[in-house]
Amino acid sequence: MSIATSSAHPPQKAPAGASKVRYIILAMCFLGITMNYLDRANLSVALPYIDAELNLQLTNAEKGLILGAFFWAYDGMMLIAGWFTDKVGSRRSFTIAAVWWSAFTALTPLATSFWGFFAVRFALGAGEAPAYPSATKAASRWFPKSERAFATAVIDSGSRVGTVLALPIVTGIIALTTWHYSFAILGALGLVWAFFWYVMYRDPAEHTGANDLERQYITDNGGRTDATDDAEAVKIRWIDLFRYRTIWGMMIGFFCLNFVIYFFLTWFPDYLKNARGLNLAELGTFGMIPGLTAVVAAWSAGAWADRAIRGGADVTAIRKLIMVGGLLGGAAILPAALVSSLYMALIFLAISYSSLAVAATAIWSLPADVAPSSHHVASIGGIQNFASNIAGIISPFLFGALLDRFHGNYTPSFAMAAFMALVGAFTYAFVVGRAEPLPVLPPRT
Structure with missing residues (x-):
């Protein structure tokens, strides 16, 4: 791109x-x-x-x-x-x-x-x-x-x-x-x-x-x-936001991103303890690595994106590069299950979590980019966040169900998460439109 x-x-x-x-x-x-x-x-x-x-x-x-x-x-x-x-x-x-x-x-x-x-x-x-x-x-x-x-x-x-x-x-x-x-x-x-x-x-x-x-x-x-604000855009009703393909793409893409992120918020300690054999002290130290690297990576990506835009780069290209690239990087969760070394697994998990955090910087920029008016920014943010948190309900359950089915083996769960990351990358690349205010649609007939 x-x-x-x-x-x-x-x-x-x-x-x-x-x-x-x-x-x-x-x-x-x-x-x-x-x-x-x-x-x-x-x-x-x-x-x-x-x-x-x-x-x-x-x-x-x-x-x-x-x-x-x-x-x-x-x-x-x-x-x-x-x-x-x-x-x-x-x-x-x-x-x-x-x-x-x-x-x-x-x-x-x-x-x-x-x-x-x-x-x-x-x-x-x-x-x-x-x-x-x-x-x-x-x-x-x-x-x-x-x-x-x-x-x-x-x-x-x-x-x-x-x-x-x-x-x-x-x-x-x-x-x-x-x-x-x-x-x-x-x-x-x-x-x-x-x-x-x-x-x-x-x-x-x-x-x-x-x-x-x-x-x-x-x-x-x-x-x-x-x-x-454009006077006509201000009149767009909340329900009519669902008529835009970009809104549906934002919902699907954010769902996919949070599907993977919720592993780090729910099952990650269990993975370190039961799949990698860490004790409580090790859990408290090694367990912080992905989260801390994600903070640094996201701040760095945000600063880079802003600098590129100030230099004249196309906003849509920057947003999509970060969202698509971040979700592709999120698929690094799969090799974490395939390597025998704890340190290599942590590196892959840090790459995955950091990449997802990087993608989130552009995802949360989108509501302000695409809102038809300033009176729709929070509404669009709430809509995409609603979809993303459905993943917070489904993802932990599916991880647990696969762990039960495969007797504690995390590889199938990580493969599922990697697949969802790829679906999210595809959605932001080809379903979400340009990072600019959505046009006023003609009234329904």
């Missing part, structure tokens, strides 16, 4: 004297997503201690239902969350979401039974749904097209940073106090973040800290603000 140059003038650099409020917004979005994932992973780490203290005698199936309750609510609310964010804006939607999920995090110690933990986990998932659409919409308004990939990479890396930090933070709090405080402390920190987000966030046109040079730079270089 060649990287053609755009026929339009290449994006300009920010002028001297322009304020840099957008980077404060970016840092806040990153912290918000990190808190989101810390609270999401909290119960997964604390559950063995909870079960032991309360003597719940939960079966593995019941533990799975408690942990899975989050994803049923999270995915079920995702379509509404995107629509809601576009209606009320990132300031209010992200604040409401953070207050909701932080409150239910803090209330978790009040649960004393299977159904109590199931209910609080379900409520937590419902509250976390607006987080990604809110952050995506905020980035679309504050970052021009030529800075969007890096901004997206930073925001999305919050999910990996939060997941990696959950184990040492939660276990550390439990070691110093009890499991109750892990929920109380993280819930309180989430409420603090929500307060500062509500106080600090405004769209560029309303933010008193941003000067006219920064606002003009964002608007002139592809920031999705009300000033850049």
Whole structure:
């Protein structure tokens, strides 16, 4: 795939004297997503201690239902969350979401039974749904097209940073106090973040800290603000977004990417322990390698993409190169099962996870690229995230079913994941259209 140059003038650099409020917004979005994932992973780490203290005698199936309750609510609310964010804006939607999920995090110690933990986990998932659409919409308004990939990479890396930090933070709090405080402390920190987000966030046109040079730079270089909206495009209904082939391609492609990523969020520790024989100490060190390399790779890819676009490269070519190449690299999960060396397996797994994280930088840039107007960015983000999290429900189950069928052999599961990565690469290459605002379609007859 060649990287053609755009026929339009290449994006300009920010002028001297322009304020840099957008980077404060970016840092806040990153912290918000990190808190989101810390609270999401909290119960997964604390559950063995909870079960032991309360003597719940939960079966593995019941533990799975408690942990899975989050994803049923999270995915079920995702379509509404995107629509809601576009209606009320990132300031209010992200604040409401953070207050909701932080409150239910803090209330978790009040649960004393299977159904109590199931209910609080379900409520937590419902509250976390607006987080990604809110952050995506905020980035679309504050970052021009030529800075969007890096901004997206930073925001999305919050999910990996939060997941990696959950184990040492939660276990550390439990070691110093009890499991109750892990929920109380993280819930309180989430409420603090929500307060500062509500106080600090405004769209560029309303933010008193941003000067006219920064606002003009964002608007002139592809920031999705009300000033850049086409009047007819604003009228496109939410339901009519499903009439576009590109939207369906984004849904299928993101489903395929998350199908593989959820291995790293669910079965990866089991693989290291049972397939590779690592002990607890080794699990805590070697297990961090793919996640940490994924953060570095995604930030680097985002910076490279933005630099290429500022140099005049075609936005569609850059986005597709990263998405297709990233998913092709994600198929490196298969050779990880075929090599005998632990270190070679970790290298292949790090390549796979890092490649998928790289692809995600372009995937999360797409809603702002293709939205018909700024009032559709969060909706499209919610739609593709809804599809991707269906994979979060299906993928862990299929991995487990194949492990049962093949007596703990991971090769068939990894082959399935590699196949899904290839399907995703094909979808982004040939089904998703150009990275530009979708045209207004004629009304249905």
